[in-house]
Amino acid sequence: MRKLCPNYDKEDGLDTVLEVPIPEEMFDSMGSNVASRWHNMRALMRAQTATTQQCLLQTISDTEFMALLKLVCSPLIPFQLQPDQPLTRPIRHCPIGASIATYIVQQYVAAVGGQDALNSVSNMCAVGQVKMAGSEMHQGDDSIHTAGKSEVGGFVLWQKNPDLWYLELVVAGYKVSAGSDGKVAWSQSTYQPGHANRGPPRLMRRFFQGLHPRCTANLFLEAECTGDKKINNEDCFVLMLDTDSGVLKAQSSANTEIIHHKIWGYFSQRTGLLVKFEDTKLVKMKSPKGDDTVFWETSIESVLGDYKYIEGINIAHSGKTTATLFRHGQSRPHKRKIEEAWRIEEVDFNICGLSTDCFLPPADLKREQENAEQ
Numbered sequence: 001m002r003k004l005c006p007n008y009d010k011e012d013g014l015d016t017v018l019e020v021p022i023p024e025e026m027f028d029s030m031g032s033n034v035a036s037r038w039h040n041m042r043a044l045m046r047a048q049t050a051t052t053q054q055c056l057l058q059t060i061s062d063t064e065f066m067a068l069l070k071l072v073c074s075p076l077i078p079f080q081l082q083p084d085q086p087l088t089r090p091i092r093h094c095p096i097g098a099s100i101a102t103y104i105v106q107q108y109v110a111a112v113g114g115q116d117a118l119n120s121v122s123n124m125c126a127v128g129q130v131k132m133a134g135s136e137m138h139q140g141d142d143s144i145h146t147a148g149k150s151e152v153g154g155f156v157l158w159q160k161n162p163d164l165w166y167l168e169l170v171v172a173g174y175k176v177s178a179g180s181d182g183k184v185a186w187s188q189s190t191y192q193p194g195h196a197n198r199g200p201p202r203l204m205r206r207f208f209q210g211l212h213p214r215c216t217a218n219l220f221l222e223a224e225c226t227g228d229k230k231i232n233n234e235d236c237f238v239l240m241l242d243t244d245s246g247v248l249k250a251q252s253s254a255n256t257e258i259i260h261h262k263i264w265g266y267f268s269q270r271t272g273l274l275v276k277f278e279d280t281k282l283v284k285m286k287s288p289k290g291d292d293t294v295f296w297e298t299s300i301e302s303v304l305g306d307y308k309y310i311e312g313i314n315i316a317h318s319g320k321t322t323a324t325l326f327r328h329g330q331s332r333p334h335k336r337k338i339e340e341a342w343r344i345e346e347v348d349f350n351i352c353g354l355s356t357d358c359f360l361p362p363a364d365l366k367r368e369q370e371n372a373e374q
Contacts, residue, residue, distance in 0.1 A: 001129060001154060001345055002027050005038060020168045020175075021345070022154040023129045029152070030173065040173065066174060066189045068134065072323050072338050073155070073169050074178035074187055075300065076202045077279070078243040078251065078261045081162050081218045087115050097224035104237050104267050105220050111272030112213035112314040119214075121313070123160040123354045126211055127346040130155065132171060134338040162215055163201045164359040178204065181359045194365035199251035208277050210304040210316020211344070216274060220265050229266060231275045232303065236266040257284040259295075273314065277302045294329035310347045317344040 001021040007013030022041075031037035087109050094102070109115055133150040153171030166179035178187040180201040188194040208216050223239035230236065241263040248258040259282040266276035280299045286292065300323045304316040321340040327333060 001127070005041060020154055020156050020170050021127055021129075022170060023152050026152045026154065026170075026172075065172075066176070068336075068338055069132075069169075069171060069174065069176055070178075070187055070189060071298070071325070072132065072300075072321065072340055073130070073171075073176055073206070074167055075205045075298075076185060076197060077205055077208065077219070077263065078202065078247055078258075079219060079222075079241070079263075080200045080202050081215055085218050085221070087118065087214070087217050087221070095224075097226070100225040100237075101223045101239050102221065104225060104239060104272075105217050105223075107272040108220075108267055108274065109213070109217050112217075113309070113312050117312040118217070121161075121214065121349045123158070123349070123351055124212070125159075125346075125348050125351055125354075126157045126344055128155055128157075128342055128344040129153065130169070130171065130343075131341045132338065135336055157206065157211070158354065158358060159207065159212065160354055160356070160359065162203060164356060165204060165207070166359050167204060167206070177362075179359055179361065181356070181361050184361065184365075186361050186365050188362055188365075194362035196361075196365060197251075198253060199247070205277075205279070205300070205302075208274075209302045209319055209321070209342075210274060210307070211347070213313060213315075216265070219263070223263075223265065228269070231266050234275055235269045236275050237269060239265045239267065255286050258282070259284055273307055274304055274316070276304065292329075294327060297326040297328075299324045299326075306343075311349050313349070315344065315347055318342065 001023055003018055003021045004015040005018055006015055018041075027037055027041070030040040088102075088106055109118065112118070130153050131150045132153070151172040153169060155167060155169035157165070157167050159165040163180055163182040167177065169176045174190045176187070176189045179185070180203075182201060185197045185201045186194050187197070203212075203215055208219065210216075220239050220241070223241045226238050226240045228236060229238050243258075243261040243263075248261060252258050261281045262279060264276075264278040265274055266278070267273065268275050278299075278301045280297065283296045283298075285294050285296060300321060302319055302321040304319040306316060306318040307314050308317050309315075319342055321342065323338045323340075325336045325338075327335070
């Protein structure tokens with residue numbers, strides 16, 4: 001991973017630390033020589049488009065590519081978690097499915113380091129790299145496979161318990177930013193200004209891919225055990241969460257209605273660790289004129305692995321995420337698949353000096369918030 005940029009303005013000047021470390025493979029594709037690569041890198045870090053020639057995940061436009069990139073890299077879960085929620089609860093006088101789920105979560109907490117270790121974390125930072133491949137939009141509902149050249153990128157993720165977080169990710173010369181200041185969750189990209197998400201601030205899905213065990217435990221404390229399933233030859237308990245209709249309504253808009261959003265966690269019966277995280281979301285969209293309705297169903301599956309202890313906490317350091325988009329309605333159904341292989345390069349906890357100012361939203365979005373409050 002490249003972390004430093006040479007100072008071309010001053011020969012004796014200090015190197016610049018990149019805000020987002022990038023893989024060597026991505027750096028090599030950003031120009032014909034070292035000078036042009038660093039020029040493109042500087043343009044990228046200023047939120048301008050770098051000169052690259054990529055397949056853009058089989059997309060037909062930059063806007064479509066950014067939409068797919070944000071969908072896979074920075075989706076939100078539908079639930080709001082409480083920072084002081086205890087990680088254990090009595091299992092008596094509960095329905096059998098809920099009591100079993102509570103026991104499974106307690107085993108998971110023990111497997112990732114124990115309650116004391118998880119409670120000792122006040123903030124975190126993770127640096128990693130991704131490799132993404134996509135399919136073209138296919139008609140019908142047959143199975144599809146990704147094709148073409150993969151896009152390579154890197155990301156950095158900051159978090160402070162639990163509603164303060166910030167992500168920056170660069171792939172193929174494009175940049176995605178997303179975050180939450182504790183009041184609103186937002187996202188922006190190279191071609192799009194800051195956009196606030198409806199509903200209360202929520203955590204990003206990437207935290208539940210083995211990066212934040214405490215949030216994972218808090219999430220599945222409300223789940224129900226629905227049985228067991230074998231994942232990669234590993235016998236797993238299956239915990240399921242279904243989002244309440246009132247929560248879905250708060251996250252919907254006038255032209256967009258979220259029909260359902262369900263989450264599954266697959267916990268190893270042998271180790272107690274989270275092996276797979278899955279969610280599916282169905283959205284009903286209508287045109288402003290109300291004469292056309294389209295349904296979008298998004299299914300995202302993340303298989304986790306390579307668990308390693310960092311300061312007493314067991315963190316998944318690699319995995320693979322598969323997102324499938326299925327569109328149906330008045331027109332013929334279409335389907336697309338995107339795959340992301342990711343690897344964590346570095347994780348640190350309890351970073352000194354990480355203040356709330358590090359999680360401020362973009363200036364234009366902040367002005368909109370202030371005007372709305374007034």
